[in-house]
Amino acid sequence: MPHRLALHERQRQTALLLVLSVVIVASQVFSEYLTRTSLGVAAFWPATALLAAGLLALNGSRRLVLSGVFVASHLAVDLTTGDAVHLALLYTALDTLEALAVWGVCLRLAHGAPRIRTMRALTTLPTITTPIAAVFAVLCAAILSAGFGGSFVQIGLDWFLRDALGLAVMLPAALVLIDAEHRRSFKRSWPEQSALLFAVAAVTLLCAHPASGAPPFLIFPIALATAYRLGARGAAMASIIVAVITLPIAMSGASPRFNAILGPVAQARTIQVFIAVLFYTCLAAGLVLAQQDRLKRLLLRREQLTRAARSRALAATEAKTEFLATMSHEIRTPLNSVLGFAQLLAARHDLPPDARRQVNLIDSAGAALLTVLNDILEFSRVEAGQIELLPQPTSAPALLRDTVSIMAPEARAKGLALNIEIIDPVEALHELDADRLRQVLINILNNAVKFTEEGRIDTRLVIERGEVEDRLRFEIIDTGVGIDLDKQALLFQRFSQTDSSTSRLHGGSGLGLAIARTLIDVMGGRIGVDSVPGRGSCFWIELTAPTADEASAPERPKAATPGAARILIVDDHAVNLEIGAALLSLVGCEVDVAENGKQAVDQVQKAEYDLILMDIHMPLMDGLQATRAIKALGGRAGQTPIVAMSADALPRQVERCYAAGMVDHIAKPVQREVLYAKVDRWIRRR
Template sequence: MTQDNSKDNSANKYTNKYTKKTSIKKFLLLLYNIIIIVVAILSSYSYSITTENKSIALRLDNFCNSTDSMKQLTESYLYAEKGYVDNWAHYISSNNMTIDEAIKFVQNINTQGNRYAHFVDMDDFSAISTIADKNGNYSVNCYKTFYDTDTNACHAMIKKMQNIFKSQSGQVYVLGKYRVDGLQQTVISVGTRVYLNIGNNKTKPYLLLRLLPVDYLKNAWAFPTEYKSAEISLINSNGEYVIQSPSMKSRTFYDYIRGYNFQNDYNKVDELANKIKSSDSGLLQYKDYRNENCYWYYSSFGKNLDLYIIGYIPVKDIDSVNMNWSIVAIICGTVLFLTILDTFYILSINHRLRKAASEAEHASQAKTQFLSTISHDIRTPMNGVLGMTQIAKKHLNDPEYMGECLDKVFLAGNHLLTLINDILDISKIESGKMAISIEPFSLKDCVNEVVSIIRPQAEYKGISLEVNMHDIIYETLSADPLRLNQIITNLLTNAVKYTDNGGKVLFDISQSRLPDDDEKIRLKIVVSDNGIGMTKEFQETMYNSFTRALDSRTNKIQGTGLGLAIIKQLVDLMNGSIDCKSELRKGTTFTVYLDLAVLNEHKHLDTVNPDSLYEKNYDFSSLHVLVAEDNDLNWEIIKTMLSEYKVSCDRAVNGLECINTLTSSSKGFYDLILMDIQMPVLNGKEATRKIRKNEDAYIRNIPIVAMTADAFAEDIKACKEAGMNAHIPKPINMKQILSVLITVLKKDYKF
């Protein structure tokens, strides 16, 4: 036994020693693999950085070369133009021409329509042009204005003109840039001295200038396509612009650099000016007016021209990181796969987990933002509902005051319903589940229905609502009346909402024929107001969800910022267009165009004007209604509403009980079924399908009206496909119930 134990101890010692060695080997192997990976990563990273730095240097060098090419192009162009002026001056002087003869000579010899010349009298700086201005005048006043105006800029222009006048043959000076009166054209010019015959065998020296439009020279500058943000300017040694690029807003180039880099440090600006004057070219790095780091390459035209070309490009356009990570990925991936495959999988899993966590965090942030955006507008009407309900309970003995409280509860509830509908609509649209239901409808009835809803809101604020319906070719059209109603209602609601008390809202609707389609008509809807208007900045994002203008007045107006987003996307769904013209404090005009199908034959729409329901005393006491509703509170509401009009009703708590109640009742007892959709045991659509298959003709043909909170267009379509005659959305509108009851009372089941 002792011997066996001794063997076991020896074996354990050997095993432990082997395990320890194996662990050390594994550790060393792992360490070796890690070192290989690190070396591979650092090597490939270093290679990529080196490659990218070379690429950046090459791109920057190409940018500088491109700028130099434009300088050479400009320089050749200016020397060529100076050559024209020298030839003209020599010929005019040699032939002892008068100024009239000289002008006619230049007019005849000048073949380039966008070039012309000025003859400037250097005594009083009056000038004559070779072309007339818009008023037919040949005289030019801009040089005399330079002479008479006591500013540094004008003094500099006169000094340049004098330098040109005194220059030797072959020297090129540029006078620029300035605006020629009459022609309203910005130019630069080159010139020389010319002698003109002034009579009595006398000659007088004039300054002959050849004018070059700045726009022509700008159009000749074109960077390669990879330098989309690059710009070019021309300056003189004082930093004054000869040609100014769009982004350089200041008076001079040095003012621009100082304003966005040195503020009031004139010493650094002077150092920059001296550096540019003392060198032929150079590369600078400063910030632009967007506070972005930019490269500025300058190159001199030489001392004779006193010009410098400035090429400008944001650093990010040159230093775009485009490292060759494919090499890194191949090396690291191979090493990882051969050495620590398990670790690779773990990292991959961790990456997916981090990605999922990031997506979850983004979703949580989106949810928080959504709730934060809408929380205030939900709580406001809810506060009205709960607060006024509590107040009404304390004034049960005052019916008049309690009625006012309930009216306010009703208004707050309607606002809350509108809010919920907007949220659900935008959710459906953005998820691509919004459906358009095409059916015939009466345009007149649609307009009347919308106006009947909006007019009380306008009258409450003392706003004049003007409705113009004209040039109506077809009253009956084919479209989605629900969505058309929604577009018009939202436009009018916004117009009333954002128009001050006593303002005016115009609703104009008209039709016009399409030149190439006889089966459609173009419907034009215009909603205009003289309200608070919108800024141009807000108009750029006004169709985004949850977007509202930030204004002390709009902040007091309840709304989700979904109205315009819903309008825009509904118009797009109906293949229409919408246009907006608005100015702050002057009002807004929205114009919607929709191409809708027309009906060649008038079709009966079986519509009932809700406003006329209270004008006639209909007797509903003979009607018996079966209500399929599983919710006790909803049953109590519909029962109470129907009882006010002496309609008797019974309840079924699910679809199966509804069928049993109907089949067990005497024939003809029930005139109508109000059917909820989402019920236990058997839902409303399944119950309707079973009823429509019943052998008894009375049961099979009984009118069934959906009364449900499923209120989208696809829900309405599904109800009709199940066999229902009509659809009433919750919360229940009693006018819609009465319209259905009148139809049943008349035994006319065309809903």
């Protein structure tokens, strides 16, 4: 690839050298033969500008070749037009040195070939070339007036206008035509380009022709139209076409519209001003349009990059979701066995004290692992923006009491006092998402119990009446280790812990408080902490909520006590079947089992069931296929409620279960209370 690029650049440089050589020779012939004034000085001399552009664009020996072509053709054209040898040598030397001076100053000031892509660059270039043209005009006038006589002022002015116009017009035009950026812009078809340039030539010829009455300013609209359609390159080519046509006609005196009646000097000045004004007007318009086109292409490119980045982000999110789904399933499946058998053992009355203690430790460790797993899944929901609040009439004091009662056994096990203080002058229900708020409170209370070795934990709720919404402030105050001030800011960041050392006493995923903060933010509240190291911490939550009508408050669920019911458990793991059957048998249910979806469909056709607990991933026929097949049976079998009992716990996985026809979902590892509540709910509806 580098070799191919180098070869392409060499070919481009060679082609550019050939084109510039031809154009330089043609421009010298054109200027000397067709634009000379009565004083013998060309009105427009672009050859010096073309040599300077070539010196800026070419490299190495190609600069020497182009300079040689310039010198040779300059001498030849001067001699053939009648100049003496010493004058031809003088003119050639001055023009060559002038081009070298322009090249050197541009290299120093612009650090390379100037790029005419903005109005600033367009106006900067004449400020570089015009002083150089003035210096060489003075030098030429001094030599000619001293050695050959003549007016110093007249010679200097004519020479200055000759060079200044050529450099001011042809140098930026050449740089625009060479610039690859301008070649990539305004790509039009060849017929359109040819038609526009032909129109410029036709209108210019019409305005400059002596037999026509068309005024010269009609050239401006067609030249600007060319700049509009072809950009800066179109403006440069249009200006060159106008100069090539108008200069010979005007300088010959055939066209009276360029002040020919005032004499040749006034005519030369008029045509020079006309070409300069036309060029800069059209090129300025072309550069503005090119800038807009460049910004449009940049915006399009950024949009493409944004779409590509979004696609990569979506793919990464999808991969992360698939990873979480797989790992969640693989962790929950064995954890179901651990917690399931621990619950079965804990329900036995013949265990010795030390064995019961060990079983409780297994259950506690499994519950801690389940908490970490649930935190990770909850965090994935938070990142995906899938948190939706379900506010309903809720008693905030009752919610706090229920939360404290959940954590009370763990606090008592550590010998901690757990106190509640409620200041509620409102004594009304409020529109709150009880489940989400309970999740946050449990997380904070769990941390308080975890990091407090002795003393007490105080929970406080203060409700203040407001004009539109009431203000609720929950506080959980412990006498634990406390938190350093510089670490308090890290508490609510994901995967962050105040003690991240390998010797830390307490584990955790570092996600709980980050999830809590997100949930409180979604509720429109605030969460924070005030802490003193060694003296404890106070975590607080502030919410605003409107009061709710007590008549619309949902009834508090009663403890689930499933009665006698015939239930089919479908799972391909024998351990899961054993746990499920044992837990349901404890409350008097009659349980049948099936090892895959195909067996489940067959058994449903042979016997009637009050409820079906269906796993998802199974051989021969998975749970989703089996659910659809059972629903398609019709009759009483097709109406049997099917509840998913699976380690697939991500939101979209649960949605797939509902879409297949299932009525509810129980996530593994199965918690006995949750299982009993779900079973009781659906067999009562049967």
